[in-house]
Amino acid sequence: MRPLKVARAAGSGGSVPVEYCQVCGHAPLDDVLSLGYMPPVNQMVPIGTVPEQQPWFPTNLLYCRNCELVQLGLVVDPAIIFPPEYPYTSGTTKLLRDNFADLQRESAAMLGLGKDDLVVDIGSNDGTLLSNFKAAGIRVLGIEPTDVGDIANQRGIPTLKRYFGPEVAREVAREHGPASVVTAANCFAHIEDVHGIVDGIVAMLKEGGTFISESHYLVGLLDTLQYDTVYHEHLRYYSVPSLKHLLGMHGLEVFHARPIPSHGGSIRVYAARQGNHTVQDSVRRMLSAEPRGEGMVKRLTAFRHDVVLSKLRLLSMLRELKEKGRRVAGISAPSRASTLVNYVGLDEALIEYVCEIPGSLKIGKYIPGTRIPVVDEARLFENQPDCAVIFSWHIADELAPKLKAKGFRGRLITPLPVPRFL
Ligand SMILES: [Zn+2]
Secondary structure, three states: OOOOOOOOOOOOOOEEEEOOOHHHHHHOOEEEEEEEOOOOOOOEEEOOOOOOOOOOEEEEEEEEOOOOOOOEOEEEHHHHHOOOOOOOOHHHOOOHHHHHHHHHHHHHHHHHHOOEEEEEEEOOOOEEEEEEEHOOEEEEEEEEEOHHHHHHHOOOEEEEEOOOOOOHHHHHHHHHOOEEEEEEOOOOOOOOOOOHHHHHHHHEEEEEEEEEEEEEEEHHHHHOOOOOOOOOOOEEOHHHHHHHHHOOOOOOEEEEEEEOHHOOEEEEEEEEOOOOOOHHHHHHHHOOOOOOOHHHHHHHHHHHHHHHHHHHHHHHHHHHHHHEEEEEEOOOOOOOHHHHHHHHHHOOOOOEEEEEEEOOOOOOOOOOOOEEEEEEOHHHHOOOEEEEOOOOOOHHHHHHHHHHHHOOOOOEEEOOOEEEOO
């Protein structure tokens, strides 16, 4: 049964509160956490722009006791969240590139993919994931609505620049034939019409075909206190039970699931039409390790408490540094930095600037909702502030040695899960 009432904001130019579960339609939903009001993370204004009025949206999490889905309490028009100049490219971190190479190896081996197979990637970004399948001689097609799709096309990864939905799915199936694999990496939680997406996926999949999704993992998010991944792009925070419920509504069965390191903790889930594949032991193992029902309510209550403590601890650490006259900068400006900076209440007097590596499209802009400039990391090495907060703390192990090797002499701070000096 599809839910009768679903919050839809597409085309509204604004936002719509979520009053019924986005997947199963259940109401009322439990309040989990409120981070207050936040600016859209992808609207970064150029440095020097005179501050103008800007929409801020309530940012809160809700829990559905019926299907176990944790979800955002507000759906914002995708035109606001994904502007055409969307500055994110997935090829930029090594961890993501390695993960996509692993996804190709794992799926090609498990499913026996060859040159007659077609792999379609939804939200294909700059084509990084598909480039691995293409290199293995497999036919590929990307679907990406933003201008980043041009980069993929220039790299030789055929990419349709369209918003994905059932209509585009039918067109793809007609023109390219049925797909052996459909992938959706880090976008399956982002599109508001979730049932439309799954309908589209089913329409593209050949009999026996496999849908592979990669999404932020709710349990990992709770364990490592990643409230900073809560922003309006991320409508749903999946666990294995909630994904199983959603896909089951469309006749798809989860047959393999495992945690992966992307974005500080994600899950990769394989699904196919009921009975097409043997359900692997990995699914049972993951299901049995996850809290549900009252257990999840307890877990979420503890999370809410820990989030506020982490904010207070970071502020107290920064207060001590400022009282001693220390200068503090920031390292990297991923979307999650916007949530952390705005929730904790950081500004340009606390964090003088944030560095990005050369080539980043964010350089020359302000962190959303603030006057903190994003600058080329060369500034960090010339300027040598006393401390630097790593906003992409989930890849601090990758970044810290590089920063030291390039000559940064200050102390590095990771803000989460517990604020600390490295
Ligand atoms: Zn639900």
